[in-house]
Amino acid sequence: MKLKHLISELSIKNKIEESFLDQTVRGIAENSLLVEQGFVFIAVKGVVQDGHRYIQQAVENGASFIIGEQEGIDLPVPYIRVQDSRRALGNIAKIFYRNPIKDKLMIGITGTNGKTTTSYLLKHIFESAGKSCAVLGTIQNIINGEAFNTTNTTPSSLVVHQLLAESDDEVVIMEVSSHGLVQHRIEGIDFDFCLFTNLHHEHLDYHGSLGSYFHAKALLFNHLKPDGQAIVSTDTLWGTKLTDILKSRGIPTLEVGEKKSSHSQQTIFHTGNSTIELVEEAILIPSPMAGIHNMYNTLMAYTTAKASGLAANGIVASLASFKGVAGRFEVYTLPNGATVIIDYAHTPDAILQVLSTAKQLGAKKIVHIFGFRGNRDLSKRKEMLLVSSDLSDQYILTLDDLNSVPLEDMLGELKNLNDIFGNEKGLIVSDRTLAIKLALEYSEPDDYVIITGKGHETYQQHYRIPTRSDQETVNYFSKAQTLIN
Numbered sequence: 487m488k489l490k491h492l493i494s495e496l497s498i499k500n501k502i503e504e505s506f507l508d509q510t511v512r513g514i515a516e517n518s519l520l521v522e523q524g525f526v527f528i529a530v531k532g533v534v535q536d537g538h539r540y541i542q543q544a545v546e547n548g549a550s551f552i553i554g555e556q557e558g559i560d561l562p563v564p565y566i567r568v569q570d571s572r573r574a575l576g577n578i579a580k581i582f583y584r585n586p587i588k589d590k591l592m593i594g595i596t597g598t599n600g601k602t603t604t605s606y607l608l609k610h611i612f613e614s615a616g617k618s619c620a621v622l623g624t625i626q627n628i629i630n631g632e633a634f635n636t637t638n639t640t641p642s643s644l645v646v647h648q649l650l651a652e653s654d655d656e657v658v659i660m661e662v663s664s665h666g667l668v669q670h671r672i673e674g675i676d677f678d679f680c681l682f683t684n685l686h687h688e689h690l691d692y693h694g695s696l697g698s699y700f701h702a703k704a705l706l707f708n709h710l711k712p713d714g715q716a717i718v719s720t721d722t723l724w725g726t727k728l729t730d731i732l733k734s735r736g737i738p739t740l741e742v743g744e745k746k747s748s749h750s751q752q753t754i755f756h757t758g759n760s761t762i763e764l765v766e767e768a769i770l771i772p773s774p775m776a777g778i779h780n781m782y783n784t785l786m787a788y789t790t791a792k793a794s795g796l797a798a799n800g801i802v803a804s805l806a807s808f809k810g811v812a813g814r815f816e817v818y819t820l821p822n823g824a825t826v827i828i829d830y831a832h833t834p835d836a837i838l839q840v841l842s843t844a845k846q847l848g849a850k851k852i853v854h855i856f857g858f859r860g861n862r863d864l865s866k867r868k869e870m871l872l873v874s875s876d877l878s879d880q881y882i883l884t885l886d887d888l889n890s891v892p893l894e895d896m897l898g899e900l901k902n903l904n905d906i907f908g909n910e911k912g913l914i915v916s917d918r919t920l921a922i923k924l925a926l927e928y929s930e931p932d933d934y935v936i937i938t939g940k941g942h943e944t945y946q947q948h949y950r951i952p953t954r955s956d957q958e959t960v961n962y963f964s965k966a967q968t969l970i971n
């Protein structure tokens with residue numbers, strides 16, 4: 487593609503010689519290590535490093551053009567100065583990959599909890615209706631039916647455009663994280679439907695306050711197509727606040743939840759049989775997963791699919807064959823009649839949802855195993871512990887991913903938090919696999935052993951039992967239990 491086309495939508499702050507404009511750009515890179523001959527390199531001021539420091543390396547690797555924000559850069563190749571490199575990256579990626587969202591139904595989902603679950607519910611509903619679906623999210627990216635590992639929930643704008651350019655899928659469902667929104671990772675991407683699930687204590691290490699976390703989430707709604715629609719779960723204060731903002735901007739907004747407003751239809755959650763009743767539509771929607779939180783996810787998915795034109799009956803029928811989501815309220819029954827739940831809960835509210843659901847399901851005794859992820863929001867730890875010590879009959883604090891935090895520091899933190907905010911129900915077993923072993927050994931019929939934090943993920947730490955995930959550990963010990971019995 488010619489440079490003049492690639493940069494046609496950028497607001498450029500310096501003079502570019504005419505003769506360069508007809509030169510061809512062969513590719514785009516935001517990492518100097520990935521630059522090839524004839525590429526344009528975009529220097530991004532990152533959270534950890536400054537990409538401008540790698541311009542020299544990009545030139546040595548063959549970059550023909552550099553885009554950046556810094557002034558006074560003297561180079562052997564043309565330098566294009568812009569106000570914001572991350573936004574420029576998304577913009578040129580959109581042009582280079584020829585606006586890959588065109589002809590696709592685009593759905594973007596934000597919120598603290600429920601993005602992944604709602605994504606997979608939607609994927610299942612659309613696929614049952616015969617439509618192919620791409621998913622970009624926490625567990626993996628799925629393009630043309632092929633799954634790829636992910637580093638981020640929302641990849642960089644360059645990767646998003648590259649993936650969508652490869653996709654022949656009719657529907658694209660994207661989880662959009664607050665980090666992704668603030669870092670313009672969806673620049674150049676617009677949606678037919680933008681969804682907001684909820685907002686709870688999370689990521690305050692990055693956003694500073696719940697208010698600015700909320701404003702980050704709200705940025706998603708600047709990415710609606712002109713005829714796009716917002717779908718907001720309004721049973722929380724943040725959902726109501728968002729709806730008010732969207733309405734004041736004239737954005738069509740569907741309100742979802744039990745709280746009745748002049749614009750929403752009467753909705754009743756029948757928790758006994760996990761069914762959602764939409765009174766005006768006279769329809770009963772069965773939620774295929776346990777817990778009120780999953781009724782919200784199901785209702786969000788139903789409302790979105792219906793608004794896109796799918797028939798209500800078809801959506802309801804498809805939910806019957808939904809198999810659940812890896813690591814989200816995954817249920818195992820032990821040979822002794824106890825139940826094990828593996829769940830990705832890593833916020834205070836998610837833990838509250840999971841432990842409350844176990845109580846509703848009739849748990850005789852709840853043993854909760856969890857830890858705190860290293861180098862992530864420290865301020866939520868106290869609340870997580872308070873919820874667990876309140877709702878469980880026994881909790882076991884153990885290790886989650888340390889990231890780069892030294893083991894001794896994390897063990898000190900567990901002891902400290904437990905001394906201050908815990909109660910007599912608490913125990914610390916640092917090895918996660920041994921914590922699970924202990925809970926399973928002492929379990930009795932109708933008890934619930936609930937293991938949260940890792941969900942579908944593999945372990946980062948090495949533990950005594952050579953298993954790679956909570957699922958493997960539970961399988962390992964439940965087989966042993968079969969042998970003993």
Ligand SMILES: CC(=O)N[C@H]1[C@@H](OP(=O)(O)OP(=O)(O)OC[C@H]2O[C@@H](n3ccc(=O)[nH]c3=O)[C@H](O)[C@@H]2O)O[C@H](CO)[C@@H](O)[C@@H]1O[C@H](C)C(=O)N[C@@H](C)C(=O)N[C@H](CCC(=O)O)C(=O)O
Pocket residue numbers: 516517518519529530531532533534535536537538540637638639640641642643663664665666669671
């Ligand atoms: C802290 C953070 O958010 N970092 C994200 C950010 O990195 P960054 O751009 O700031 O990168 P950086 O390391 O400072 O480097 C700056 C620039 O120098 C360039 N560079 C660097 C080294 C080099 O040799 N050459 C070079 O050119 C880099 O390519 C980059 O362009 O932008 C990258 C591209 O989009 C992300 O992959 C990266 O996510 C890191 C891996 C991460 O862990 N992020 C987490 C906090 C995150 O984003 N999480 C959310 C989900 C949160 C949730 O659970 O809800 C997510 O969407 O994943």
Ligand SMILES: Nc1ncnc2c1ncn2[C@@H]1O[C@H](COP(=O)(O)OP(=O)(O)OP(=O)(O)O)[C@@H](O)[C@H]1O
Pocket residue numbers: 597598599600601602603604624639661683684779780782783813814815829830831832835836837839840941
């Ligand atoms: N609607 C909901 N409200 C509150 N908690 C929920 C909801 N849906 C799921 N959860 C809880 O949050 C956990 C993560 O769910 P899910 O993966 O669907 O959310 P997410 O928004 O994708 O999370 P993350 O951004 O951390 O990947 C679940 O395991 C469950 O404990």
